Amino acid sequence: MRAPSIGVLALQGDVEPHARMLARAGAGCPVRLVRNRADLDQVTHLVLPGGESTTLARLLALFDLSRTLVARHRAGTLALFGTCAGTILLANELGLLDVDIERNAYGRQLDSFRAPLALSFVAAPRTIEGVFIRAPRITRIGASVRVLASHDGDPVLVEAPGVVAATFHPELTGDADVHARFLELPTTETAEKATA
Amino acid sequence: MTDRTDTKLKVGLAQMLCGGVILDVTTKEEARIAEDAGAIAVMALERVPSDIRKEGGVARMADVERIAAIMETVTIPVMAKARIGHFAEAEILQELGVDFIDESEVLTPADNAYHIDKSRFRVPFVCGARSLGEALRRIGEGAALLRTKGEAGTGDVSEAVRHLRKIHGELRALCAAPREELMTRAKELGVPFELAASVREAGRLPVPNFAAGGIATPADAALAMALGAEAIFVGSGVFKSDAPAKTAAAIVKATAQFGDAGVVMAAARESGRAMAGISASELPSAELLQARGD
Numbered sequence: 001m002r003a004p005s006i007g008v009l010a011l012q013g014d015v016e017p018h019a020r021m022l023a024r025a026g027a028g029c030p031v032r033l034v035r036n037r038a039d040l041d042q043v044t045h046l047v048l049p050g051g052e053s054t055t056l057a058r059l060l061a062l063f064d065l066s067r068t069l070v071a072r073h074r075a076g077t078l079a080l081f082g083t084c085a086g087t088i089l090l091a092n093e094l095g096l097l098d099v100d101i102e103r104n105a106y107g108r109q110l111d112s113f114r115a116p117l118a119l120s121f122v123a124a125p126r127t128i129e130g131v132f133i134r135a136p137r138i139t140r141i142g143a144s145v146r147v148l149a150s151h152d153g154d155p156v157l158v159e160a161p162g163v164v165a166a167t168f169h170p171e172l173t174g175d176a177d178v179h180a181r182f183l184e185l186p187t188t189e190t191a192e193k194a195t196a
Numbered sequence: 197m198t199d200r201t202d203t204k205l206k207v208g209l210a211q212m213l214c215g216g217v218i219l220d221v222t223t224k225e226e227a228r229i230a231e232d233a234g235a236i237a238v239m240a241l242e243r244v245p246s247d248i249r250k251e252g253g254v255a256r257m258a259d260v261e262r263i264a265a266i267m268e269t270v271t272i273p274v275m276a277k278a279r280i281g282h283f284a285e286a287e288i289l290q291e292l293g294v295d296f297i298d299e300s301e302v303l304t305p306a307d308n309a310y311h312i313d314k315s316r317f318r319v320p321f322v323c324g325a326r327s328l329g330e331a332l333r334r335i336g337e338g339a340a341l342l343r344t345k346g347e348a349g350t351g352d353v354s355e356a357v358r359h360l361r362k363i364h365g366e367l368r369a370l371c372a373a374p375r376e377e378l379m380t381r382a383k384e385l386g387v388p389f390e391l392a393a394s395v396r397e398a399g400r401l402p403v404p405n406f407a408a409g410g411i412a413t414p415a416d417a418a419l420a421m422a423l424g425a426e427a428i429f430v431g432s433g434v435f436k437s438d439a440p441a442k443t444a445a446a447i448v449k450a451t452a453q454f455g456d457a458g459v460v461m462a463a464a465r466e467s468g469r470a471m472a473g474i475s476a477s478e479l480p481s482a483e484l485l486q487a488r489g490d
Contacts, residue, residue: 051236109295
């Protein structure tokens, strides 16, 4: 029905690193910066970037994007990828990811850290770099949620139907694997295209 | 196994702040207003720049108890200012656990020759810059974020505009220069050859650059963002307006959607009345804060 069209929510946060990483992961089309509902209507895949979750939640409400975003995701026409604050939005503000998540769970900026993460979903299992900045911690996962990577026993990369979510920042490293995983998520529209 | 000192974590936090508004606050009550208005971070300080300008005296790092109270009040990142070159103030702020240190010309410089060696700190630093050379010298010292100096405490955006245009103009010239000109250009900029070469190769600065100094209205914020600033610092502009909560929310709104005139117009209508302000071009050169540090 339509080719995947990729966007990054561009109200606040690390939008540019995501746009660059999506291009590297093979987005295959210009990455759209999504700031209003007209922009949102144009995309099948949307990244909710890292930033400040309190600010982002306020801006989503202010520009009336939440309802459209939730409705399109529930209809299966919008795949979502959250990183850090974006994952908090998916879980707490939009109710689209069945996890409990604690903000700033590791502490302040001085407690930010990098750690190697084992990825199980790639063809040849390997380790990528996890960049955790004032990161949240997932403390419970629902039945629909699958863990793709963990750190010290905590899930840090999870997947649910139509959603990929990380508590770290794959956009700040040299590894495009997580973004590629997101781009592979089908939506009803892109799936119809694939089978047509 | 984990690494807590590197540039990626410092610049990473700076990147998370992009598209947002950082507000100067002097009390935990102001910090609460800032957070509720949608600020991405607050800057804890003793006096806002317009009061420093008016009252004079030596402007130092804010009282530690004041900063600690602000850190306990809000969940967003808390920044605090240290005097240029005052690494002991910076060490106190790092011990306290602030999220970012602003080595700021708004405070009275502690060292008239040298800046802090920011690379040895675990906490990230932001520094002011008026030109590409100044920006790259601060990056060379370890700054993870830049901001224009503008002319703080004036409510006059013109100096921030001048600094944004100058940095971007010099960046374009560097990136377009043939390779054989690079050494001479690095010499003229007063920066290390390797840093100039890497910037030319990447086509952009290795850290974000925000606007600061004189931003007082939603329209000022939209102007600075359209000129390439990646986020906005507001000093006196919010808490010297007649309705700080409204002005803060309006500047946050205009910054997020700076390219949409309808949104910026709505923000302007919702904003409080701006601070009175003074024209930066009428200030005697001895009173210019931006001339501190280079």
